[in-house]
Amino acid sequence: MADEVPHAAPRGMKLTARLLLGAAMVVAVLLLVVLAVLDYRLRTEVQSGLREQLTREARLVRVQWTPAVAPDAMADAAGEALGHRVTLIAADGRVLGDSEFDDGALAALENHATRPEVVQALREGVGVARRPSRSAGDEELYVAVRAPGGVARVSVSTRAVDAIFARSRGEVFTAGAIAMVVALGLAALFSRNVSRPVAELRDVTRALAAGDLSRRPALSAPGEVGDLADAVRVLAEQLEARLAALGTEQALMVALTEALTEGVVAVDARQRVVRVNAVAQQLLELRDPVPFSIDRLPRLRPLRAALGEALAGAATPTEEIRVNGRVLALTARPLPAGGAVLALLDLTPLRRLENVRRDFVANVSHELKTPLTVVAGFAETLVEDEQLTLEQRQQFAQTVLANASRMQRIVDDLLDLSRIESGRWRPAPEEVDVEEASAEATAAVQSVAAKKGVALEIAPAPDATVLHADPTAVRQVVSNLVENAVRHTAAGGRVAVTTRRSDEGIWLSVRDTGIGIAPEHLPRVFERFYRVDPGRSREAGGTGLGLAIVRHLVEAHGGRIHAESEVGHGTTIEALFPEVAEG
Template identity: 30%
Template sequence: MLTSTNQLGFPRRVVALYLLFCLSAVLLLSTGAVMAVDSLLKAQAAGDALSQVGRLAAAIEIDLVTTGGEKTQALVENARKEGRLTWCAVVAPDGRYLAHSDPTLLGAIEIEPIGSQLRWGAIDGVRYSDENGLIVNAYRAPLSTNNEPVGSLVMAVAVPGWKGVVKNLAEHAPLAIVGPLGVILLGGWWLRRTTRPLADIERGLSAIARQPYDDSPRCEAIAPSSLAAIGWNRIAQAMPSNLVDQSDEATQAKLRVLAGNAGGKQRAAIESLSEGIAITDAEGRIDFANRAVAALLGSDDEIEGVSIDELLAGLASTKENPLAGSSRDAEVVSELQVATGSGDRMLRLARAPLGGDASTGHVWSLRDITQQKLTDASRDQFIDTATHELRTPLANIKAYAETLAMGDMIDIEEQKEFCNTINAEATRLARFVDDLLSISSLEVGSLGIQRTTVDVRRLLDEAADKIRPTIKQRGMTFEVKLSEKLGEARLDKDKVSGMVVNLLGNAAKYTPEGGTVTLTAVREDEQLKIEVRDTGVGIAADEAEKVFEKFFRSANPAVQDQVGTGLGLPLAREIARLHRGELTLASKLGEGCTFTALLPLQ
């Protein structure tokens, strides 16, 4: 005979393990969130700094050429304020500070910090700890005018540390922790309530285990609150030594109710599936089909009792059942193209013997894979386009670089032409990679904007200047009509400029020689209205919205003849929406397109 031991009850053990694993998951998620945020902030700080180094270096070189460096100090101070830098300076070749965000250090000798070395292309750097214990990345870019070195630009950016990340996360920690803990406790209460019948059964089995071995097992009935409890009571009734009344009508009634409810829930679950499920008899007639089967096959009639082979053959474009020639004893998967009023759809069919025995019937599943097929086609088209976009510039760069390296008799003008070609192809590659990175950020929701006060007219003039050589080369007319009252607006200058350049580039690409590209901008009701209009090939009405989908290319042969990735317009629309605006299209095939961007000025 077994004796009683002090142990936790079954529900308490289950709840304790549940809480242990849940709290472990919360701890791991919190740690992962801190690490992810720390990595993201460091990557963002490095990317922003590298981007700003290039722009500031170019501005300082221009200032050195045009004014002899009169504005260099102002450029450095503004860069520190706007770029949230630790400090910024211009160092002469002899090591003196020509400009510094701290004016008291002008003319002083630079003391280079000691730390780990960094490098990004032509930009060097060092990572060190300052006197306040902050980790700082100091980036150094060479400055030159007329191919003569004039010094270097040094830009220091504080890298977010663990303490700062944890401090920022701590502000939101109460809501982020209390909510999940509340859900965990609620789940523990519900789990304990659900396992209560199992605890009663465990106590009954423990009581039987403690009874003498020479006695007939005796067990008590428990409250019939679940199917498991009712099953226990039936076992108790079947024991000769039990005291439960065999004619317990209440227990039998409860059993019938719960069994009926369980069957109803199973059928309701199958009916609610988006995937079609059907069961056929040995002759192929449908015994059961959920609502999704009729919807996927486009049938409004009652299909139970209908031969599924005839139904599939009538819907297939070949008028043949795609599974007709397969063995009925094997599991088979095939695809079926179905013509509907909204276009062709692709279905995936799967058939398997019911219970492993084909003589009892088959179970079928139908799934709409139209979107998956379209996605695969778009992906394949993008891979082809991306391969061309990468291979062509690289081939040109390699050819011109080899010619420069091996040609001893090339004159200066040809060398300049070759270098310009290499630079243009490298710029094309960089633009393509930037589009890919922007689309990737868009998909994960991390693409954002940084609003600054900008002169709208100057922004649009600079965007027009970037595309003007291309339009001139293609023999087209370029009209720029900008209102005198555009004023200033809080916009992300780089992204809005990129959007306009993208729209102008598309207009130039798809407008034939002798055509016209027009850029207009006006200020209307606290909105900036930018229009890019062309007299090119235009876009068909059924493709007007699709052009804003990633990787989409028009089926028009005039469009297919031009190289493109299908990324520019989706990215342009997203930039407009990030500014709480919109980008729309008005077009007629053969007459041209008009893209209109409406951006709120506040």
């Protein structure tokens, strides 16, 4: 304890200084408030009383002012009797008499018709103004009353009033300074008695907060400080006993909940979330530190209903809910001591796979149904109808052959897609000349494009003529993209194969001037069997798998693909082939 005394003393001095500063601030504020109130009230009362006195004097002068009396003599006599300046002013503003000016000086005085107190007195009967005097030279308080002969005005200099105010302020300041010295002396004595036990309690509580549960307050003081010391002592003993048990339980609980693949949310009896594992935070997008109110949980009716039943003491059966675009299996169980536990299992990947499988089966069945129906129908006709001419039989046979070829293309594309997705096919990259590979890939579609009147152009950029990719994959990518572009471009249109270099690699682009794709369809054009216009695509002979194959081929090279389009103005599809770092 000896080594703690020097440490506690400066801190006690800090508290004493704060108490002294607080007392000084309180006295200073009180002094300023008293001075301001006293100054305001004194000024108000004196000015009000002075205005009333001057008003009475002016009215007395008005009564004494008769036509039989000389105005200047009357003003001199009234000014001597009242001790204030008296001025008699005609209705047109001429000064008829003034107690501070003789007959010779009256003629030199300015016309008073525009003086504020004169204007107000002529209009309302009584006028009051405080302003500098143009004739006397100092600030004066004027009170004027309307009289039969014009205006009777009485005025007094404000310097005497201001002197009273100044003396009052000085006396208040002196009294305030004495009060501050006395208050600081008393505060110094009080702060010493308060700061020492408070400083010791502060050091003990800081030690407890830092984890030193062996510290106990040694002081024994009367009143609230002594009660506080006893409470701190009891608190330290309870903390030491409880923290050991809580530490073990906390570590076990955290390890269990964080090891789960399910999301776990624990709610206490006061409807506060007291524990959330990392999986639940991710699934429910919770960011608040625990504990927090259950109102911060997602406002979903099934979740709130299950939580309400569990808090009421009833377990709920597992049900599926949708939260933030995910499908979750929700189970709620009550806790023995009150509260509830929510368990959340993410079913999104499983449901996504089920949807993919269901869509794939439906799409394959739909794509094969039409050609199979055609083949079966025409084959049955060929077998049963002996009246067909040779030309009709050849025509039916060609139809059967065309639909069989279509089914073969679908099956081949499915096999290629399955081989790429399963990882059984891996690209064998080498240097590929873009122009040469594109020419080979578009050879088969040249006749179709010429027949439709669509111009084909291959124009790689000078700095991007060679790709580091699998040659077969590049040809298949170009072939599928160009075939798709020609299929959806009307006569007179153009399809161009170009390249451009970027920091990531080389972009291979196929741009057409066709019908374009609406914005809502763009994100899904690379899905299997997805068609913007199903009927038109099937009539044109597409399988619905070309763009899906292209995407998987490009991604197998570590690249990516995206589409840009505007309805009526064509479509551009770009595929990135990363470059191989040298060395």
